[in-house]
Structures are given as C-alpha cells and as structure tokens.
Amino acid sequence: MFIPLLVLRNAFRHKLRTALTILGIVVAIAAFGLLRTLVDAWYAGANASSSARLVTRSAVSLVFPLPLSYAQKIRQVPGITGVAWANWFGGVYVNERNFFPQFAISGAGYLDIYPEFILSEGERKAFLADRTGAIAGRKLADKFGWKVGDQIPLRGTIYPGTWTFNLRGIYDGAEPSTDTSTFFFHYDYLNETVKQRYGRAGDSTGVFVESIVHPEDAADVSQAIDATFKNSLAETLTETEKAFQLGFVAMSEAILGAIQAVSYIVIVIIMAVMANTMAMTARERYGEYATLKALGFGNGFVALLIFFESLGIALVGGLLGIALTFPVSHAFVETIGSLLSGFRVSQQTMVIQLAAAIAIGVVAAVVPAWRAARVRIVDGLRAIG
Amino acid sequence: MSAAAQPAPAAEGRQPLVAIHGLSKYYVRGDQVIPVLVDLDLDVYAGEYVALMGPSGSGKSTLLNLIAGIDKPSSGEIRVTGVDIAALSDSELALWRSMHVGFIFQFYNLMPVLTAFGNVELPLQLTTLSRAERRERVATALELVGLTDRATHLPNELSGGQQQRVAIARALITDPTLIVADEPTGDLDRVTAQEILGLLARLNDELGKTIIMVTHDPKAAETAHRLIHLEKGVLVG
Ligand SMILES: Nc1ncnc2c1ncn2[C@@H]1O[C@H](COP(=O)(O)OP(=O)(O)OP(=O)(O)O)[C@@H](O)[C@H]1O
Ligand SMILES: [Mg+2]
Numbered sequence: 253m254f255i256p257l258l259v260l261r262n263a264f265r266h267k268l269r270t271a272l273t274i275l276g277i278v279v280a281i282a283a284f285g286l287l288r289t290l291v292d293a294w295y296a297g298a299n300a301s302s303s304a305r306l307v308t309r310s311a312v313s314l315v316f317p318l319p320l321s322y323a324q325k326i327r328q329v330p331g332i333t334g335v336a337w338a339n340w341f342g343g344v345y346v347n348e349r350n351f352f353p354q355f356a357i358s359g360a361g362y363l364d365i366y367p368e369f370i371l372s373e374g375e376r377k378a379f380l381a382d383r384t385g386a387i388a389g390r391k392l393a394d395k396f397g398w399k400v401g402d403q404i405p406l407r408g409t410i411y412p413g414t415w416t417f418n419l420r421g422i423y424d425g426a427e428p429s430t431d432t433s434t435f436f437f438h439y440d441y442l443n444e445t446v447k448q449r450y451g452r453a454g455d456s457t458g459v460f461v462e463s464i465v466h467p468e469d470a471a472d473v474s475q476a477i478d479a480t481f482k483n484s485l486a487e488t489l490t491e492t493e494k495a496f497q498l499g500f501v502a503m504s505e506a507i508l509g510a511i512q513a514v515s516y517i518v519i520v521i522i523m524a525v526m527a528n529t530m531a532m533t534a535r536e537r538y539g540e541y542a543t544l545k546a547l548g549f550g551n552g553f554v555a556l557l558i559f560f561e562s563l564g565i566a567l568v569g570g571l572l573g574i575a576l577t578f579p580v581s582h583a584f585v586e587t588i589g590s591l592l593s594g595f596r597v598s599q600q601t602m603v604i605q606l607a608a609a610i611a612i613g614v615v616a617a618v619v620p621a622w623r624a625a626r627v628r629i630v631d632g633l634r635a636i637g
Numbered sequence: 638m639s640a641a642a643q644p645a646p647a648a649e650g651r652q653p654l655v656a657i658h659g660l661s662k663y664y665v666r667g668d669q670v671i672p673v674l675v676d677l678d679l680d681v682y683a684g685e686y687v688a689l690m691g692p693s694g695s696g697k698s699t700l701l702n703l704i705a706g707i708d709k710p711s712s713g714e715i716r717v718t719g720v721d722i723a724a725l726s727d728s729e730l731a732l733w734r735s736m737h738v739g740f741i742f743q744f745y746n747l748m749p750v751l752t753a754f755g756n757v758e759l760p761l762q763l764t765t766l767s768r769a770e771r772r773e774r775v776a777t778a779l780e781l782v783g784l785t786d787r788a789t790h791l792p793n794e795l796s797g798g799q800q801q802r803v804a805i806a807r808a809l810i811t812d813p814t815l816i817v818a819d820e821p822t823g824d825l826d827r828v829t830a831q832e833i834l835g836l837l838a839r840l841n842d843e844l845g846k847t848i849i850m851v852t853h854d855p856k857a858a859e860t861a862h863r864l865i866h867l868e869k870g871v872l873v874g
Contacts, residue, residue, distance in 0.1 A: 633746070
C-alpha cells in the first residue's frame with residue numbers, strides 16, 4: 253500500500269501540470285480513435301460486401317458504360333444464377349451536403365441478387381409496380397425523415413433536370429453491417445427518359461452484377477465473362493464485389509494512409525511531450541530519490557515510482573480518451589452529415605488506444621527512471637539546498 | 638573547549654565501530670586529479686559522540702558520506718560495524734545502511750508528500766514489521782522528539798526545527814548502530830539549534846547511540862565528546 257500511496261501523492265503534487273498532461277493524452281487518444289474509426293468505416297463497406305457476387309465493368313474505366321445487350325450473353329456463362337445491372341445516378345437532394353449514393357437498378361432481378369436488403373412483400377410489389385417508384389435504406393430514410401409515400405426530388409448532375417420519385421418502400425439490412433444508406437429506382441425509367449428527353453443512345457449501364465453458384469468458382473466465372481467480350485468494342489473487367497469495393501477504397505488509399513500516419517504522429521507527439529514532463533518531474537525530485545536511496549531503498553524502487561506515476565497518468569488519460577472517442581465520433585458523423593456505414597468505434601480500436609496509452613506511459617518513464625536509478629546518492633543529495 | 642583534540646576514550650581490546658586506515662578520496666577531472674581526502678586514519682568507538690569540524694571544502698561531508706556508505710573511497714580501508722563496506726555491492730550496501738545507519742541532513746530531506754508520521758515510518762517500509770508494530774514504534778519515536786501532536790502534519794506545515802526533529806525520529810526508528818548528521822543545525826536559529834543539539838546529546842547519553850556530526854558551529858561542537866579537525870583532506874590536531 254506504500255508504493256501506490258507515494259505514487260498517487262507524487263502525481264498530485266503539481267495539480268495543474270498533471271491535469272494538463274492528462275488533458276493532452278485524452279485529446280491525443282480520442283483523436284487517434286476518431287481517425288482510426290474513420291479509416292475503419294471506409295473499409296467497412298468493402299468488408300460487408302459479398303464474395304459470392306461478381307461485378308462486371310468496362311475494362312477501360314468505370315466511367316465508360318457497357319451495352320445492356322451484354323446481360324443476355326453473361327447469363328449464358330456457366331455457374332451464373334442471376335444477372336442484374338445498376339447505373340450511378342449522382343443526383344442532389346436539396347443541396348450538395350446531403351450526399352448519398354443513388355442507383356438505377358434492374359428491378360426485381362437486382363433485388364433478388366441482394367437478399368440482405370429486406371423489404372416487406374407489399375412494399376416490394378408497390379415499388380416494382382410503379383415506374384417512378386423508389387426505395388431507400390432505413391438509415392437514409394431516418395436521416396431525412398422520409399416516409400413511404402413521400403415524393404423525393406433529385407436534381408440530376410449527370411442526367412440534368414429534376415427527377416421526382418415516389419418512395420414505395422424502406423428496406424432494412426439483414427446484418428448490422430449491411431449498408432442501408434442507398435437510394436434505388438428503376439433503370440427503365442431512367443433509360444426511357446434519357447432516350448426521349450435528351451435523344452441519347454441509352455441502353456447502357458455502368459455495371460452488371462452477377463450471383464454465382466459457388467463463391468470458390470469466382471475467379472473462373474469472372475474469366476469466362478471477360479473472355480466472352482474479349483476483342484469486342486467494350487471489353488469487360490469482372491471481379492468479386494469485395495474486390496470491386498476494395499478497388500474503390502484503393503483509390504483513396506493515399507488519403508487513408510495519410511490519416512493513419514497522422515493518427516500515429518499524434519501519439520508520438522504526446523509521447524514526446526509526456527517524456528519531457530516526466531523528465532522535468534524526476535529532475536525536481538533527484539534530492540528525494542537520493543534520500544530514499546540513502547535510507548536503503550533500491551535503485552529499482554526509485555525507478556518504479558517514476559514508472560508507476562507515468563503509467564498511472566497515461567492510463568487515466570487513455571481511458572478518458574477512449575470514453576471520449578464515442579461522443580466525438582458521433583458528433584463528427586453528425587457534423588459532416590456522412591452516412592458512412594459502420595461508423596462505430598471498434599473493439600480493436602479501443603484495444604489499440606489502450607496499448608498506445610500504455611506505450612506513452614512506459615516510453616515517457618524510461619529515460620527519467622533510468623537516470624534517477626543511476627544518479628549517485630552524493631550527487632543527488634548535493635541537489636538539495 | 639577542552640574536548641578538542643582529546644584522544645579516543647580508553648578502548649583497549651575493543652573493536653572500533655568505525656575503523657579507517659589509509660583512506661583516500663579523489664576526483665578525476667580530465668587529466669587533473671582533485672584530492673579530497675588524503676591517507677586518512679580514524680577510529681570511532683561505539684557510544685562516542687564525535688564532532689567533525691573544518692573549513693568549507695576540507696572534505697567533511699565526503700568523509701561522513703564514506704563512513705555512512707553512500708560514497709566509495711578511491712583507496713584505503715574502511716570498516717564500519719566490522720564490515721568492509723567498500724567491498725559491498727550497491728544493493729548489499731543499501732541493505733547494510735538500512736540496518737546500521739541513521740541519517741540527519743542539514744535540510745532535513747523529508748518526503749514532502751508524507752506526513753510526519755509517514756516520514757518517520759519510511760525506513761520501516763523496508764522491514765518485515767507488521768503495521769501495528771510500525772505504528773507503535775513511530776509513536777514512540779515521535780514522542781521522544783516531542784512531536785506526537787504533529788503526527789499528521791506535512792513537512793511544509795512544520796517549522797524547520799520541527800522538521801529536523803521528524804528527521805531525527807526517522808534516523809532513530811530502525812535503532813541503527815550509527816547516526817551521521819551533516820550540519821544538522823546549519824539551517825536553524827540559535828535557540829532551535831540548541832534544542833536539536835540537546836536531543837542529539839540525549840540520544841547519545843540515554844540511548845547510547847554513536848553519533849558523528851559535521852558542524853561549522855563551535856557551540857555545537859562543544860556538545861560532542863570528541864572533536865576532529867579536518868583541513869585540506871587531512872586530520873589535524
Ligand atoms: N563530484 C565532485 N567532483 C569534483 N570535486 C568534488 C565533487 N564532490 C566534491 N568535490 C570536492 O571535494 C571537496 C570536499 O567537498 P565536501 O563537500 O566534502 O566539503 P565540506 O568540507 O563538506 O564543505 P562544506 O563545509 O562547504 O560543506 C571540495 O573541494 C569539493 O569541490
Ligand atoms: Mg559539507
């Protein structure tokens with residue numbers, strides 16, 4: 253009981269200094285947690301996606317559409333149980349800040365391939381029966397307070413004009429990780445309108461999605477699809493949905509890398525700050541450490557006093573920082589209005605935060621503890637008076 | 638006074654508590670050698686009260702530190718309580734000090750975060766005594782120095798004289814063989830210094846403690862039984 257008492261009293265000798273150190277650690281650990289959670293959320297979409305589905309896109313680039321006629325040929329490839337297509341719409345709801353993904357999809361075929369989007373039988377029927385109907389994910393609908401029956405106007409950016417949809421259903425996710433922030437409407441409506449209104453060619457789409465019998469055949473089936481369109485005007489690139497999503501993530505790899513680097517830099521900075529504080533604290537107490545040693549306490553005892561004090565301060569800061577990560581992440585999502593699916597503080601993040609706090613405490617104590625243990629008693633005593 | 642240059646009390650056949658022979662201490666600065674203590678011989682017997690005087694820089698503290706086992710000689714023999722302390726390792730020496738030496742410093746050197754009670758109890762944390770036994774011993778020591786009513790006070794709530802009395806209680810608590818005091822009254826006014834010196838004299842008289850005290854003050858030196866003069870690292874007179 254003696255060492256904890258001494259450590260505790262020592263830690264509170266300079267209340268302001270200790271409080272500021274703890275504050276610094278709290279901020280650093282919370283910032284670290286927020287940045288990691290942000291990166292996690294980015295990958296979460298990819299991880300939630302299936303490797304039992306394939307995505308076919310233009311081999312040149314995602315922005316080049318594929319002819320709709322490909323659907324027939326893809327369907328004939330062995331191992332495929334369903335083909336559907338989706339086209340990015342890119343509309344704006346009220347203002348640009350309200351970003352969410354919108355796809356024009358091939359109705360029932362598409363929904364059948366995505367069983368994790370759970371829609372009541374009635375709403376599914378109502379959606380399929382209404383040419384200008386649409387469905388929205390629960391998270392999206394909650395965010396804007398939409399109810400079934402509402403009219404949703406979207407201002408097209410790729411397809412100009414205002415498009416108004418009837419919200420016919422709100423789907424839930426089968427898993428907590430299922431993304432429910434997307435807006436779907438009928439490809440046919442988009443296609444026909446584009447042809448009539450703008451005289452564009454139409455009959456093309458951004459991607460095809462295919463469900464396959466055996467996920468382990470994904471590579472073979474993908475190759476077979478791409479082989480079908482080899483040497484055609486629009487060659488294809490097929491990969492699993494997961495690989496496709498990770499490709500998306502890869503585009504932002506540089507940004508993610510930077511965020512991750514910053515998160516670790518924050519830890520290193522607070523480590524340096526705390527090491528400086530502990531060095532200062534220990535230096536002020538050399539006389540006391542020398543006295544303790546003269547009385548017969550060992551070098552290790554003195555080093556432990558510094559270690560425990562440093563570790564204690566770092567742990568208090570770390571735990572407060574972890575606790576703070578939750579409200580901060582929540583506020584962050586609220587502020588940027590993002591619908592990033594899976595934006596929640598993972599257990600892994602908390603474990604890493606805790607480990608970082610311990611590392612801060614230990615690293616900060618190493619040099620001061622080593623010095624205090626090594627200082628000669630007579631030199632330490634000379635520091636008094 | 639007449640105590641000056643008095644030889645060690647008749648001690649034929651008795652082993653000295655402190656036996657120093659040919660002791661030297663020097664510091665090396667680059668290629669310069671700074672001698673502090675030169676070929677020194679000294680015996681101190683159990684029960685003695687020795688005052689060590691001399692000009693500033695003459696090596697008084699250095700000698701006291703060597704006897705107390707917190708510094709190592711450059712050469713020569715130093716046996717204290719029959720142990721060749723120069724040969725002990727750091728941890729052996731720490732254990733030896735905790736059992737045999739009580740320290741009193743000029744600036745008291747109390748732990749500012751511990752109460753008077755906690756400070757006196759400090760050396761007992763290294764023993765296997767139970768909480769109750771420690772409590773009892775501390776109470777006795779605090780009573781001896783007249784600070785029973787200040788047990789719960791922190792050092793910064795005590796006067797200099799009171800702090801030094803706490804330090805004396807701390808030096809006594811393990812019932813050490815030898816008490817070393819480096820200018821114990823150096824930071825106190827005359828009246829308070831007199832109180833402290835009276836206390837030290839009682840420790841020597843009533844409890845039979847061997848005391849070696851460094852002092853600048855001739856009045857303080859008078860209270861000792863024997864006076865040793867150090868000048869430029871050599872004992873004189
Ligand atoms: N670490 C060191 N390096 C070099 N010289 C030292 C060191 N420590 C002490 N000295 C020298 O040793 C000499 C004796 O020092 P010491 O502290 O023993 O003197 P003192 O007699 O106690 O003096 P004072 O009365 O002022 O306390 C001094 O000249 C001092 O400069
Ligand atoms: Mg001195």
